[in-house]
Amino acid sequence: MKAKPIPRIDIHDRIELKNALPLRTPYVLHIDPCDTCNFRCKFCPSGNRELMLQTKGRGHGPMDFGLYTRIIDSLREFRDPVRVIRLYKEGEPLLHPRFADMVRYAKASGHCLRVDTTTNASLLSHERALEIIDAGLDRINISVEGINTQQYEDFSGYSLDFGMFLDNISFFYEHRKQCEMNIKINGDILTPRQEEEFYRLFGDMTDGISVEHTIDYWPKYDAMQVENDESVSLLGGTAGEVQVCPYVFYEMCVNSDGTYSLCRFDWNHAMILERDKTEWLSPKKIWDSITLWSFQQTFLKKQKLCLTVLSCPKCGILKQGVPEDIDEFAEEILDNM
Numbered sequence: 001m002k003a004k005p006i007p008r009i010d011i012h013d014r015i016e017l018k019n020a021l022p023l024r025t026p027y028v029l030h031i032d033p034c035d036t037c038n039f040r041c042k043f044c045p046s047g048n049r050e051l052m053l054q055t056k057g058r059g060h061g062p063m064d065f066g067l068y069t070r071i072i073d074s075l076r077e078f079r080d081p082v083r084v085i086r087l088y089k090e091g092e093p094l095l096h097p098r099f100a101d102m103v104r105y106a107k108a109s110g111h112c113l114r115v116d117t118t119t120n121a122s123l124l125s126h127e128r129a130l131e132i133i134d135a136g137l138d139r140i141n142i143s144v145e146g147i148n149t150q151q152y153e154d155f156s157g158y159s160l161d162f163g164m165f166l167d168n169i170s171f172f173y174e175h176r177k178q179c180e181m182n183i184k185i186n187g188d189i190l191t192p193r194q195e196e197e198f199y200r201l202f203g204d205m206t207d208g209i210s211v212e213h214t215i216d217y218w219p220k221y222d223a224m225q226v227e228n229d230e231s232v233s234l235l236g237g238t239a240g241e242v243q244v245c246p247y248v249f250y251e252m253c254v255n256s257d258g259t260y261s262l263c264r265f266d267w268n269h270a271m272i273l274e275r276d277k278t279e280w281l282s283p284k285k286i287w288d289s290i291t292l293w294s295f296q297q298t299f300l301k302k303q304k305l306c307l308t309v310l311s312c313p314k315c316g317i318l319k320q321g322v323p324e325d326i327d328e329f330a331e332e333i334l335d336n337m
Helices: 049-054 066-076 099-109 128-134 149-156 163-175 193-204 283-287 290-299 328-337
Strands: 026-029 084-085 112-119 139-144 179-188 208-212 251-254
Touching: 026 066, 066 283, 099 112, 099 128, 128 163, 128 328, 139 193, 163 179, 163 193, 193 208, 251 283, 290 328
Parallel strands: 026 084, 026 251, 084 112, 112 139, 139 179, 179 208
Antiparallel strands: none
16 A cells, blocks of 8 residues: 555644644635535534525525625735645535636645645546645545445435546556545444455545544534544544633634634534625635634633523544644633734
8 A cells, every 4th residue: 555544634833732823824725616515424413405595595506606706805914924724614616617727726825834624525626636736736535335336326416437436546546646545434334344345445545534423513513424433533532621722822814605613523614703794805804803703712721501592511622633632731722912
């Protein structure tokens, strides 16, 4: 197997948060190319189309390209380049017909160091792969939802030509140039033999490969049809709950309709920052806003249980999926900020 067994979590030039906060510029800016998905995965609210029709602000489709360029252009207001523009949040990014143009525009702007995405890769073709690679994408994370056509149908409700799927991923890998590739799968749906088959099928067509576990990614989503062992972390270790959410200190999120969410797991848009009726608020203005600071401060004071209107008190990410525990440094960080 050529691939290295590494998780999809990007640790490129990682600096410990306790030594970096406060940040003048977010490390990661999530921009959602499209809030709808062609899959109906059993664990994900975006695949629940009936629910999306009932959820305010969801199900409208691809982001307007003019809005996108305005967001990218406004990043000049930050003193430093954003480390990563992540073209992914709620839906399938490749449903946007101008996805390659989105990558190209961000790369040409000079306002970010890297551009990456996460995709189910079902819409990849040889032609589209070359467009995306030539646009300058730096990293692609591919979420695999099965090791054969039937497993895809059962888990994702999607009819997939598995042989063609493998061919398109292999083609991307062979022509990837500067683009790093990482492939992961939900190991909770696999037997030990199937897990071996996953490594055999994909191990020679990616740079990194990993098996993850189901966690409660989507607070207040009660229709998840996959069992979740809360004692196991995303990457297979022992889960342990933290009080301070590290994500809110280094990343921000723009939904495909141009609204801002306080959290990238805000699937039902319960954590939307209100729009100013008189002016468009740029990412810099949101990053420096009292609203975001108050949200961060609540965590640093270890008062997440007070956020009852939001999803934070019962968030599974804080139990099973945080990249860094900064609880013991909360008071120091609060003083610095």
